[in-house]
Amino acid sequence: MYRPELIEHLVRPQNVGELSEPDGFGESGHAACGDVVRFTVRISNGTVAAVGYKAYGCAPCIAAGSAMTELIQGESIIRAAAISREDLRRALGGELPEGKEHALTLVLDALHRALEDYWNREAEEADLVEGYRG
Amino acid sequence: MYRPELIEHLVRPQNVGELSEPDGFGESGHAACGDVVRFTVRISNGTVAAVGYKAYGCAPCIAAGSAMTELIQGESIIRAAAISREDLRRALGGELPEGKEHALTLVLDALHRALEDYWNREAEEADLVEGYRG
């Protein structure tokens, strides 16, 4: 049913946890299936210096979260944000069973929210620094 | 399906053939199944001195004919005529499969006709001797 790569991520998930005082926080939940994924990231010099993830849900969801942390670790924010559905799928060994593809959506969405959160904070900070209020 | 006793009679039928100039001749056929049994008997001193049988039909029919010849051989006409369905069934090892019981009917009927034929001839002969015509 699931590829060995996926099982490996499920059984030995990487970067589990929640960073304290993260630079970005993103969470996504799928209403229909009840699954939830959360990313916390620390960014330094425009690259992902640390990442923590938590997941509740189906096996692909848990595994995809773990795979994603490995894919973004040390990458520039831009490249992290550009990681595609296909990249993630590949990291899990290929095609997911029918009806499980939304696990990828969930994980991508949660990551994008974490990165967005970071950008928003940056923007806010910049505002504060520049004293600018639109 | 069939008992070994029946198979034995089928495979090595006894008293096959037709006596030449028999004292009694009897044949019976079953319209529905097309089976036919024929007995020829030679009677001496009121006992069955010789018997021949022929049969066309199902296995129980062939076997029952053979079994019957063994049962009557050497018996008095009275006892031969009294052989029952149950005697014949027993000689074939017991119960026949559903729908095959008429093989016994057929064989009993053919034998009874042969004995009747003998009686009729006897009666006729007696008539001729006594010159009696009713």
Added chain:
Amino acid sequence: MGIYLDHAATTPPDPRVLEAMLRHLREVRGNPSSIHSGGVAARNAIEEAREEVARLLGAEPQEIIFTGGGTEADNLAVFGLARAAGEKRHIVAAPIEHPAVRNAVKHLEAGGYEVTWLEVDAYGVVDPEAFRRALRPDTAFATVMWANNEVGSVQPVAELAEICRECGVPFHTDAVQAVGHLPVSVEEAPVFTLAFSGHKLYGPPGVGVLYVREGVELAPVSFGGGQERGLRNGTENVAGICGLGVACRIARAELEERMRHERELRDRIISGLTRIPGVSLNGHPERRLPNNVHVSVDGVEAEGLVLVLDAQGFAVGKGSACSSGEHKASPVLLAMGLGEREAFSAVRISVGRENTVEEVDRFVEAFSGAVAGLRELSPLRTG
């Protein structure tokens, strides 16, 4: 090979069953319908197996119909009873039935039958008084399973069957999980029909049984050479049937010992798992299958747990074996009042003959560790 704790999904065939099957596959040459001695040997082997099966159930051999599996037997009962009932178009059924019964009844419902779906209590058990009230003069048949395949609760089938007999309503029971694991007697439970499946009692796959009480009328649902009194057409699976006969003979001889052993392991697992916080037993605490443990694990989805345990060499089930491919909450658990999340967190552990105390102890430890790991992962608990 790892430790197999999924006997409710399928049981590995007993070596004695394999031996009997193999003997037939190698030595018997002939279609049971053939009149030569190979055919007769095949026919006799089937009839011997029929006697073994009958003996296990307290039935007569001519009341046993061999089918191609449990589902086929259930379908034959449901459709056969419905079609034999003529104008009567009302059905009484439990919502906790296996899909083999539930979906067959639903098909009739879609075709115009009226179905009274009974309520069950929190243990998944049907109330006999409610059952009695549901019966009507136009009830074609009623059906409640002997024991549930998910939560393991045993139904008061003898009582339900007795009610049906009083009311003159045909009663079918799906005893797929019960036969070979509990005493099942059609003398004590006056059911009309009863289904079970070879591969659930250490017998072969691909062969099942429908018990049909003498005098009960079933309309045929398959057509062909007239085998099994015209109720299951097609050349008989002689080897499978013989294997099933042996499985039934063994079950009869070893049932008590089997139950004692399974209960011991089951109770050990139940007490070990329910000691973990947030783990709760589903199904009836006492009136349950001797081999069944069914728990919900707060904060953990079953799929991941099953796979993590699998990676450690323990095979257990999630939800019902038959629909475990889908991400849908089991209707059985919902009918018992569980929420969606509790349903998705349900794991079924079902022990068997060959399991040992040592194995289940190792399992409890592994389970505890796996749950801890997955909970650590969960964003729901440590917000």
Added chain:
Amino acid sequence: MGIYLDHAATTPPDPRVLEAMLRHLREVRGNPSSIHSGGVAARNAIEEAREEVARLLGAEPQEIIFTGGGTEADNLAVFGLARAAGEKRHIVAAPIEHPAVRNAVKHLEAGGYEVTWLEVDAYGVVDPEAFRRALRPDTAFATVMWANNEVGSVQPVAELAEICRECGVPFHTDAVQAVGHLPVSVEEAPVFTLAFSGHKLYGPPGVGVLYVREGVELAPVSFGGGQERGLRNGTENVAGICGLGVACRIARAELEERMRHERELRDRIISGLTRIPGVSLNGHPERRLPNNVHVSVDGVEAEGLVLVLDAQGFAVGKGSACSSGEHKASPVLLAMGLGEREAFSAVRISVGRENTVEEVDRFVEAFSGAVAGLRELSPLRTG
């Protein structure tokens, strides 16, 4: 063990098939619906077998449905096509179909379908032009078997299927006697559905196949856990399915050699038997199954002949295997114009892989002797 010449009734499983089955029965632990690795192994084994089957037929794996036998596959096609056809309530069928198709069609006929029973010629073969004329706009489906199980005649199925395709009528063929004995390709014959059975091609008993062409709609006729795309519900017979996969692989690899061997033996038997006065071949002289000999023996009833031969160690069949328990003339032979007596005198000899030239020569001699003995017994000939 004697000499088995009844392969059309059932074939002894190939040792390689048994080996594969046994491997699965012993080693694989898991219901294919289970998600643990035992379940996954079972699932993978099924999918591998599906590929082997597809390859033999020139089909795609997803077009293969595993069933519990040939009859089940035929029933599924007949009822599945009929119910999927909605308002169309006309059926075209050959009178020489096996009961698995014939009785299913008759059941529909009794339920209000109109059936055109085709005529067959003296060889039992359907005329394509008459077939074309029988098709109507309201024809739900048409069905003609690939090769007849009694007389062995092969039908022009590719042509019939092509006519159906032109007319847009679904076409089912029962290829139970053909697969593994003749080249059967769903590429060359554009059938909609095609059925066959494991135990007729040296595979396991209790498992069959329905090929369902991509896009063809079948209404389900069984209900349960949704296995086999919901068309054949119930836990899969994994060992049986794997065995069938192996049987199909072997058939593909060895078909030509098998056919050559069978034809040689068949022709030797035909020429030997037809040399006996009053023995005549039934079925088509050339377009017949490579393993089938079917003769009528003037003045002898088949039952006795079969049993006498059996006592000498030769297993042959009388009439059709599926109804040989009854004393009824085969509808197939009657449709071909034989009289009742000729029908009752019919014997079927079907050779197989393991038979030798020496065996069939001994058989011809035994046959000749048995016929002579029974004729001597007959009151019909020497009045």
